Amino acid sequence: MIKSNEIVGKSTGHVAQKKRTRLMAEMVTSIDELDTRVTSLEDTMRINGTQEYKIHEKGKASVMKALGGKDTPAYKKLGRKVFSAIWSEFKHYFDIPRYNELPAKRFKDGLKFVETWHPKQELLMNIEELNKGVSND
Structure with missing residues (x-):
């Protein structure tokens, strides 16, 4: 028998x-x-210490290659200027105040x-002018 307030055919699992x-x-x-939170973290997280070290070492190797090595006249006279140049250009390119802020x-x-x-x-x-005497010997 159907009660007057009962709905016929209503699934018992409907509420669940x-x-x-x-x-x-x-x-x-x-x-x-x-x-959204993870994306925000990915966008703002900086490189870690190991990554910073790798970038520093690769940068140092590029400078040394450009100068012709540590025992060259260019290294002695322009070493600081060339190191300054790589990190200045790096910071400018990535628009950061320090390279470890990458x-x-x-x-x-x-x-x-x-x-x-x-x-x-x-x-x-x-660099070439300073090292000219060294490379022609």
Whole structure:
């Protein structure tokens, strides 16, 4: 017998399904918020100490290569200027105040920059001029 306030054909799992749907919607919202937070961290996180060391060492190697080594006249006379040039250009290119402020997500770009860096033409010519006597011997 059907009672007067009873709905015929109503699924008994309807209420449970509604609760699951609501719970899933809350989970999706929570995941979206978490994704936003992770993205924000990725955008603002700086390189770590190991990455900083790698960039520093690769930069130092590029400078030494440009100068012709530690025992060259160019190193003795222009070493500081060339080291200053690489880090100044690095900071300018990445728009950061210090090279260790490089965003972690740009670490590979930072490595590529220091590995392929060359002094600008005027500085390069000064290096060559100073080392000319050494390389022609």
